[in-house]
Amino acid sequence: xxxxxxxxxxxxxxxxxxxxxxxxxxxxxxxxxxxxxxxxxxxxxxxxxxxxxxxxxxxxxxxxxxxxxxxxxxxxxxxxxxxxxxxxxxxxxxxxxxxxxxxxxxxxxxxxxxxxxxxxxxxxxxxxxxxxxxxxxxxxxxxxxxxxxxxxxxxxxxxxxxxxxxxxxxxxxxxxxxxxxxxxxxxxxxxxxxxxxxxxxxxxxxxxxxxxxxxxxxxxxxxxxxxxxxxxxxxxxxxxxxxxxxxxxxxxxxxxxxxxxxxxxxxxxxxxxxxxxxxxxxx
Amino acid sequence: xxxxxxxxxxxxxxxxxxxxxxxxxxxxxxxxxxxxxxxxxxxxxxxxxxxxxxxxxxxxxxxxxxxxxxxxxxxxxxxxxxxxxxxxxxxxxxxxxxxxxxxxxxxxxxxxxxxxxxxxxxxxxxxxxxxxxxxxxxxxxxxxxxxxxxxxxxxxxxxxxxxxxxxxxxxxxxxxxxxxxxxxxxxxxxxxxxxxxxxxxxxxxxxxxxxxxxxxxxxxxxxxxxxxxxxxxxxxxxxxxxxxxxxxxxxxxxxxxxxxxxxxxxxxxxxxxxxxxxxxxxxxxxxxxxxxxxxxxxxxxxxxxxxxxxxxxxxxxxxxxxxxxxxxxx
Numbered sequence: 001x002x003x004x005x006x007x008x009x010x011x012x013x014x015x016x017x018x019x020x021x022x023x024x025x026x027x028x029x030x031x032x033x034x035x036x037x038x039x040x041x042x043x044x045x046x047x048x049x050x051x052x053x054x055x056x057x058x059x060x061x062x063x064x065x066x067x068x069x070x071x072x073x074x075x076x077x078x079x080x081x082x083x084x085x086x087x088x089x090x091x092x093x094x095x096x097x098x099x100x101x102x103x104x105x106x107x108x109x110x111x112x113x114x115x116x117x118x119x120x121x122x123x124x125x126x127x128x129x130x131x132x133x134x135x136x137x138x139x140x141x142x143x144x145x146x147x148x149x150x151x152x153x154x155x156x157x158x159x160x161x162x163x164x165x166x167x168x169x170x171x172x173x174x175x176x177x178x179x180x181x182x183x184x185x186x187x188x189x190x191x192x193x194x195x196x197x198x199x200x201x202x203x204x205x206x207x208x209x210x211x212x213x214x215x216x217x218x219x220x221x222x223x224x225x226x227x228x229x230x231x232x233x234x235x236x237x238x239x240x241x242x243x244x245x246x247x248x249x250x251x252x253x254x255x256x257x258x259x260x261x262x263x264x265x266x267x268x269x270x271x272x273x274x275x276x277x278x279x280x281x282x283x
Numbered sequence: 284x285x286x287x288x289x290x291x292x293x294x295x296x297x298x299x300x301x302x303x304x305x306x307x308x309x310x311x312x313x314x315x316x317x318x319x320x321x322x323x324x325x326x327x328x329x330x331x332x333x334x335x336x337x338x339x340x341x342x343x344x345x346x347x348x349x350x351x352x353x354x355x356x357x358x359x360x361x362x363x364x365x366x367x368x369x370x371x372x373x374x375x376x377x378x379x380x381x382x383x384x385x386x387x388x389x390x391x392x393x394x395x396x397x398x399x400x401x402x403x404x405x406x407x408x409x410x411x412x413x414x415x416x417x418x419x420x421x422x423x424x425x426x427x428x429x430x431x432x433x434x435x436x437x438x439x440x441x442x443x444x445x446x447x448x449x450x451x452x453x454x455x456x457x458x459x460x461x462x463x464x465x466x467x468x469x470x471x472x473x474x475x476x477x478x479x480x481x482x483x484x485x486x487x488x489x490x491x492x493x494x495x496x497x498x499x500x501x502x503x504x505x506x507x508x509x510x511x512x513x514x515x516x517x518x519x520x521x522x523x524x525x526x527x528x529x530x531x532x533x534x535x536x537x538x539x540x541x542x543x544x545x546x547x548x549x550x551x552x553x554x555x556x557x558x559x560x561x562x563x564x565x566x567x568x569x570x571x572x573x574x575x576x577x578x579x580x581x582x583x584x585x586x587x588x589x590x591x592x593x594x595x596x597x598x599x600x601x602x603x604x605x606x607x608x609x610x611x612x613x
Contacts, residue, residue, distance in 0.1 A: 069363075110395050118366065122390045128356045129391055132363020132371075135348060139324070139369070160387070163356035171348075 004223040008051065010282070012219050015085065016046040017279045020248040021272060022081040022094055028268035030098040033106065036245035036258040037075035037152065040183050040216070044241055045082040047222045048148060057087035060115040066145055067117050067133050071126020072152030072181065073107040074260075079116070080104050088115060124158025127151055127178060131168045134176040134236075146230060149178045154186030157195045162207075168236040169208040176236040177229045178209075181216070183245040185256040204238045216241030249274055284488050284514070285507075290473040291484060295504075296511055302465035305501060306404045308440030309461050310335030312447025313372055317343050320370065323451055326361055327374045328354045333463075334374040334404040358384040361399045362391035370398055370451055377403025377460060378419040385425055392456045393429045400450050401426070405463040406436075407500065407551035408584050408592040418584035423499075424556025426458040427529045433457040433478060434529040436550075436558070438503040439469045442526055445476040453478060462551075464589055466501035469524075481532035483539070485510045485522035492521035494607055495543035497536065499525045499558045502551045502598060509603040518607065528558050536565050540572040545610045547575045551598060554578040573613060575606045 020042050027033045049055075054066045070079050077097065084091045089103070096102035103113040107121030118129050130149035137145045155161070168176055180200070188194050197203070204211045210232045214221040222241070229237035245259070246252030249271040263271060285291050294300050317323045317339050326348045331337050340347040348364075350357035354375050361371035373380060381388050381401055392399045403422050410418050427434045433455050437443040443461055450457040469484070470476075485507055486492060498506040503524055510520045523539055525532070540546055546566065548559030559576040566572045579596050593599035 118362070119390065119395045122386065125359045125387060125391050128359030128387075129363035129366070131356075132360035132365075133367050134363075135360065136324075136364040136367035136369050139346070140367070160353075160355045160359070163351070163353035164360070167348075167350060167353070167356060167360065170351075 002224070002227050004220055009219045012046050012050060014279065014282050015050055016042045017248070017275055017282060019046055019078070019081045019085055021275045022084065022091065023077045024249070024263060024268060024271045024275065026077055026081065026094040026097040027262040028265070029095050031262055033077060033098060033262045034074040034260050035262060036185065036252065036256070037072065037181060037183065038078040039249065039252070040243040040245045040247045041075055041078045041150065041181050042247065043217045043219065044150070044179060044222060045078050047219060049082045049086040051223070052226050053148070054146070060088060064145065067130070067147045069117050069126045069130045069133070069147070069149040070108065070120055071149060072123060072155050073120030075152070075181070076108050079108065123152070123155035124160045127161050128164040130176060130178070131164045131173065134168070134173040135171055137175055138171070138173070145175065147176045149176070151178060151180055153180055153182045153184065153191050153197060153200070154194070156180070156197055165204070165207045165209065172234045173236040174233050177226065178236065178238040180238060180240045181243055182240050183243045185245050185259055187259060189256065200240060208235060210235045210237040211240065212237070213240045214242070216243035217247060248278065284485065286484055286486055289475065289482055289484060290471050292468050292471055295467060295469055295507060300467045302467055303440035304463060304465050305437050305440055305443040305461040306335045306463060308437065308443030309402055309447050309459060310338035312444035313339040314342060315444070316448050316451035317346065320451060322368060322370045324348070324364060324369045324371050325374070326350050326357050326371055328352055328357050328379065330375055334402065336374050354379045354384040355387045358387035358399070359391040362395055362397045365397035365399050370400070372400045372402055374402040374404065376417060377406040377422045378417055381422055381425055381458060382419050389429055393431045396431050397456065398454050399456055401456070401458045402461065403458065404461050406460045407462055408579065408596060408598070409462050409464050409501070409551060409589045411464070411589045411592060412586050414586040415584040420553045420579045420584065421556070422460060423528055423550070423552050423558055424560070427561060431456050432529065433527070435478065435527050436460040436499040437526050438501055438524050439466060441468060441470045441472060441474070442476060446526065449476060449478055460500065462501055467504045469503060469507070479527045479530045479532055481527070481535040482524045483521055484524045485520065487519035487521070490519060492519045492543045494518070494545045494547060494610060495521045495523065495539040496547045496549060496603070497523045497525050497539070497558070497562055498549040499528060500551055502549055505593070505598070505600045506549050506603055509600045509607065513604060513607060518611070520607070525558060528561055531561050531565055533565050533569070536562055537570045540566050540570050545573050547577060547603070547606050547610060549577040549598065549603060552578050554580055573610060575610050577603060577606055
């Protein structure tokens with residue numbers, strides 16, 4: 001749909017807040033993991049699982065489903081939490097994140113959790129797989145599937161992405177939508193210090209992709225971008241979603257030190273309190 | 284004498300023995316696999332004719348993806364295609380596929396357990412004049428270390444064709460090592476082929492063998508010539524074609540070692556980490572045996588004819604004969 005109802009936005013906002021609470025809790029219980037990126041992408045994931053994907057959580061292997069590839073696997077707490085809230089598995093299971101024998105490995109692993117579309121963690125490889133899925137889907141014509149791929153901005157340092165970007169344009173994969181988590185941080189500092197990506201939209205444009213730039217926390221903008229991307233013909237689409245790392249917990253927002261750590265007990269309690277207050281306001 | 288239970292090529296010892304490259308065997312096998320199953324698709328990295336994938340794509344142009352000179356992307360694209368039910372064959376020179384794209388193969392193919400077939404062509408010293416940069420001697424080591432991976436190094440074009448057809452029907456990541464040059468046809472269409480089954484292709488007419496030689500790839504021909512020569516000198520030899528390096532035919536290897544007490548491994552590959560290492564891992568655990576390793580000894584290759592290089596790096600027939608006498612006198 002081109003427009004989104006205020007009511008839907010309200011529901012999605014509440015849902016995203018619940019998912020953030022799950023993310024904070026599971027990371028606290030795990031004692032390690034990546035907090036900032038997971039919280040930053042909670043709105044995009046909520047939108048995808050609750051308003052965009054053609055899928056059946058009760059039948060995860062449904063062959064006609066859209067595919068969502070998470071390339072930057074370290075933000076998997078947001079994938080796991082959103083899938084649990086969407087009904088793929090019990091929310092209670094989120095507490096097993098990073099534990100021995102868990103479905104929810106530190107980075108997604110299909111052997112342990114076959115309902116994720118791919119294993120990921122090593123960066124720069126998801127987009128290629130999404131391109132492969134889009135090509136295969138095209139070969140099979142008939143069924144109209146959309147292949148979504150979420151990539152981090154930092155991982156665009158990996159040259160393999162640019163090989164995939166060329167191939168996607170060559171085959172005019174208009175069934176492929178890439179969403180970049182543009183949060184401007186990576187492990188050693190800001191993306192522009194470590195390896196400047198600017199001007200990111202010009203790079204993709206020159207590779208012949210359809211490009212949109214949005215606020216990754218604004219459901220109206222996310223909705224419009226996905227609608228536009230789905231209706232783009234003869235080109236793959238990329239949506240650069242500007243996000244705030246750590247979004248939802250004021251003390252953590254935009255602080256790159258939260259990239260690769262989990263909250264301790266005090267930090268966890270503070271964050272949950274803050275998210276609860278926010279949740280109460282939303283109702 | 285040749286083990287004719289395997290219906291091998293009876294003209295193998297003739298000077299005019301028919302020759303064909305294992306890469307052509309792959310191309311012919313892929314065409315047949317493609318006719319048999321429409322899920323079979325081909326990807327290549329700007330070397331379509333070199334790797335003989337054109338035999339397939341001429342017939343099935345819509346089932347072909349030209350990935351450009353970008354082997355890392357090609358491997359992961361194939362993983363994505365496999366996850367959608369395709370059976371992708373990815374091809375290039377072995378130095379790049381699996382040399383350049385090893386981590387993509389590990390993570391997106393093996394760790395994901397996706398049904399992708401990796402074809403490494405122009406493997407080994409036998410590439411010749413192109414020189415050391417293109418003579419990959421490390422691919423068997425790179426592939427056999429990966430969980431879930433099947434590793435096959437066929438001895439001739441016919442075995443390469445069969446191996447291609449069999450891996451297309453076997454749901455597993457697989458690596459097929461083929462070579463550029465025309466090499467003697469050792470097997471026939473009737474010779475059985477099964478993944479994980481080693482074959483004794485040559486043995487004494489009667490009695491037990493004194494030495495067992497295990498070879499992989501077209502270099503098996505050099506071993507057969509050596510065995511034939513030594514047979515006439517009264518040395519009793521058994522020769523094994525170990526075309527599947529992983530999963531290793533442990534029983535066959537142990538049984539050969541038990542009979543001969545002396546094993547020589549022969550490969551156009553580094554001794555470190557190659558087929559000989561796989562045999563040594565097996566025997567040192569289950570039946571410690573004296574082993575001589577014939578292969579490249581921690582060196583890179585260089586330009587030259589395949590014959591010159593085989594002689595220089597001591598993987599030619601004469602070197603094999605020397606090793607046999609050496610191990611017999613130990």
